[in-house]
Amino acid sequence: MASSTDSAVSFDDYDTRRDQMHNTIEQWIDELTALTDEARASQQFQEWLTVQSKFPDYSHRNTLLITLQCPSATKVAGYNTWRTDFDRHVQEGENGIWIWAPIITKQCPECENSPSYHEQSECEYDKTPPEAWSKGLVGFKLTAVFDVSQTEGEPLPELETAAIGDAGNLVPTLQDAADDLGATVRIVDVDDWEHGEAKGVYKQRSLYDLQPIVEVKARANHADLAVTLIHEYAHALLYFDIDNECERAKREVEAEAVAYIVGQYFDLDTSGSAFYLAAWQDDDADVIHDRLGRIRTTAAKIIEVVGTSSE
DSSP, rough: OOTTTTTOOOOOOOTHHHHHHHHHHHHHHHHHHHHTTSSSHHHHHHHHHHHHHHHHTTTHHHHHHHHHHHHHHOEEEEEEHHHHHHHEEEEEEEOOOEEEEEEEEEEEEETTOOOHHHHHSSSOOOOSSSSSSSEEEEEEEEEEEGGGGGGSSSOOOOOHHHHSSSSSHHHHHHHHHTTTTOOEEEEEEEOOOTTTTTTTEEEEEEETOOOOOEEEESSSOHHHHHHHHHHHHHHHHHTTTTHHHHHHHHHHHHHEEEEHHHHHHHHOOTTTOOOOGGGGTTHHHHHHHHHHHHHHHHHHHHHHHHHHHHH
């Protein structure tokens, strides 16, 4: 399993690249499953979370591939995108970072294949001609992207993230996002806090509006307050319909992971995060895949809603 301290993997052989990419992801998942009670698994899990925070719109499979091939990646794009959109050029001798790119094209309403595959299939749909079909996802293709560190040319434009990257502004922005995240949020004064040493709590649905309630203890450290808010939002999204105590304990790891990704995305200090993956030790590879996917989609939803609330 590659990490920041190991040599990165590469997929140089064209004939076997597709199978290698699938097999490498499955090996990473298998080893994580086998190592859930060891610190090394937590470290490698955190490395993936860090990469996921930089690419919140990428699937967990693609961020795993980026982590394994180039764990220091910060911004990736295709060869032509770097050249045409950013006036930058991939340096000679650089190897591509291989990921899965979605194939979006017209697809048959019945068999959901592209027109060419539809013709080869046994599907008999003929109510509308292919040119009238809607576009949709029909599959994935291998594509190479390159990190900005592999390119040279014009400086990248500065992104205007200060409005939500600053912890002081992020707290009210997170509060404004509550309704869109389907939660009721309360920041409670220290003198009125009734939950002991806990920094935040997630409660079951309110009888008033049927939304889960998030309460966090007020504090001067707005960065820490923001991370707590994010963590409790993650609880509200991940625990929505979970009553089983064992599964709720496993979702706790997911909530901490979501808080780490979102916090990293908004430049907050999440170095105090702890990932006790031993809770997942009875899960098989398919379940781990589901957990990684749920972490990715939950973090992406919070990032999207918070970004929209700041506009």
